[in-house]
Amino acid sequence: MRFSNKTMLILFFTLAALLGGCGIQGAAHRPAEAPDRERREISIYITNDVHFLAPSLHDMGQLYRRLASGSDGKNIEALPALLGALSMTVEAEKPDILLVNGDLTFNGERQSHESLARYFEELEKTGIQVFVLPGNHDISNPFARGFFNNELRAVPSVSPGEFAAIYRNFGFAGALSRDRGSLSYVAEPFPGLRLLMLDSCKYTNNRTLGFPELGGAFSEATRKWIRGEAEKARRDGALLVASLHHNIMDHHPLINEGFTIDDAESFQDLLAGEGIQFVLSGHIHAQEISTRQREAGAVYDIATSALAVYPHQIGVLTAAPAAASPGPSSERSSAWEWRYAVKALDVESWARVVGLADERFLDFSQKSRDYFMMVSGNMARRRLSTSSLSDEEIEALSSLMGLLNSRYFSGTSYLNAQDVPASLGYRLLQEHDYEFFSSYVRTIMEDRPPRDTELTIRIPER
Numbered sequence: 001m002r003f004s005n006k007t008m009l010i011l012f013f014t015l016a017a018l019l020g021g022c023g024i025q026g027a028a029h030r031p032a033e034a035p036d037r038e039r040r041e042i043s044i045y046i047t048n049d050v051h052f053l054a055p056s057l058h059d060m061g062q063l064y065r066r067l068a069s070g071s072d073g074k075n076i077e078a079l080p081a082l083l084g085a086l087s088m089t090v091e092a093e094k095p096d097i098l099l100v101n102g103d104l105t106f107n108g109e110r111q112s113h114e115s116l117a118r119y120f121e122e123l124e125k126t127g128i129q130v131f132v133l134p135g136n137h138d139i140s141n142p143f144a145r146g147f148f149n150n151e152l153r154a155v156p157s158v159s160p161g162e163f164a165a166i167y168r169n170f171g172f173a174g175a176l177s178r179d180r181g182s183l184s185y186v187a188e189p190f191p192g193l194r195l196l197m198l199d200s201c202k203y204t205n206n207r208t209l210g211f212p213e214l215g216g217a218f219s220e221a222t223r224k225w226i227r228g229e230a231e232k233a234r235r236d237g238a239l240l241v242a243s244l245h246h247n248i249m250d251h252h253p254l255i256n257e258g259f260t261i262d263d264a265e266s267f268q269d270l271l272a273g274e275g276i277q278f279v280l281s282g283h284i285h286a287q288e289i290s291t292r293q294r295e296a297g298a299v300y301d302i303a304t305s306a307l308a309v310y311p312h313q314i315g316v317l318t319a320a321p322a323a324a325s326p327g328p329s330s331e332r333s334s335a336w337e338w339r340y341a342v343k344a345l346d347v348e349s350w351a352r353v354v355g356l357a358d359e360r361f362l363d364f365s366q367k368s369r370d371y372f373m374m375v376s377g378n379m380a381r382r383r384l385s386t387s388s389l390s391d392e393e394i395e396a397l398s399s400l401m402g403l404l405n406s407r408y409f410s411g412t413s414y415l416n417a418q419d420v421p422a423s424l425g426y427r428l429l430q431e432h433d434y435e436f437f438s439s440y441v442r443t444i445m446e447d448r449p450p451r452d453t454e455l456t457i458r459i460p461e462r
């Protein structure tokens, strides 16, 4: 999606208003009044993989625009509008909490972190409490760059300590507990609810390596700290919600190396053993819910798709006291019902509110889908360009790739069964083997249970 300079200028000033005004000083979170457990549900909005690049780090030049519209489908140019739409949604719906589960920045630029921190400061004026975690792009990233005069310019990234200082008001300063060996912490937004915010990133060797490590892991010491915090939450009768950037199980048979944490099965056992039945994650950029049955019970990994990538949706997690189970009152145990769903951000309404007359925002959902399908289709067009296929066949396969990828990233692959088998692209796939392309398309064709966009879990009171 291409935006004109004028549109970008308008967006820039809108974002500047959004980001401007206040510094990042201020009091750490004070635990808010607890929601009435009998009458009110807890609502937690979730986003990740924002990949924000501060407006001060580019001049909207050609190089920036080429890199911002990368082949991985990230739509960096639309982020000011998406953050505007997120603010509008939060203002209107007043959720209790926003979790931002890593990959906050494009490549860990200090200025991008500082801009986002100011944005969160503004957002908290609506009454929401924001909590952040780092992702693999965010800390000690040797790739941090500005984009000026069609040249890349190295800019400072941040150390782990600087990350915690910049976001001190968004989890770190008011933490109930912090892990000594990582940026993991426990926050208590209000009495009775604890957030287990887990830093799964490996940034220690980034400088030596010359690139940011993609994968994630938890050391034995951090695992011990997690067990201790789970035990404390149990003792205090608090609900516990666990978040991290990386995935704790494979979401895709081909794309999992560097996505799923090291020693994932033992970590799933740890969570199941502590009664933590689900985690919130990101990193893979697609909307995916997976589950594994462990000896101590089932564990779910709910990966919310990337804010920067179509369909630009956020996760919505609500918790409410579940209706009492039938049986003698002495045997009834109270439980909480957790519901996860997704919500697309309404950029169209935001554009109308701020007075933009640009179709690319007024018709954002469609345009962003077209853009994502084009980028996905281009991957296939490039791969198949040297094959012996006709232009019509290449186009059929590329369009199929666009459609399947758009559904896979949205968590709606279940729709494929309705219309894909009758398509020319699908028939070609049955008849020929296009190596990785064929394997990839087959793996995103089918929707493996559970559904990727909604989940309900009942958890007994701790």
Ligand SMILES: [Fe+2]
Pocket (backbone or CB within 6 Å): 049, 103, 135, 136, 137, 245, 282, 283, 284
């Ligand atoms: Fe990531």
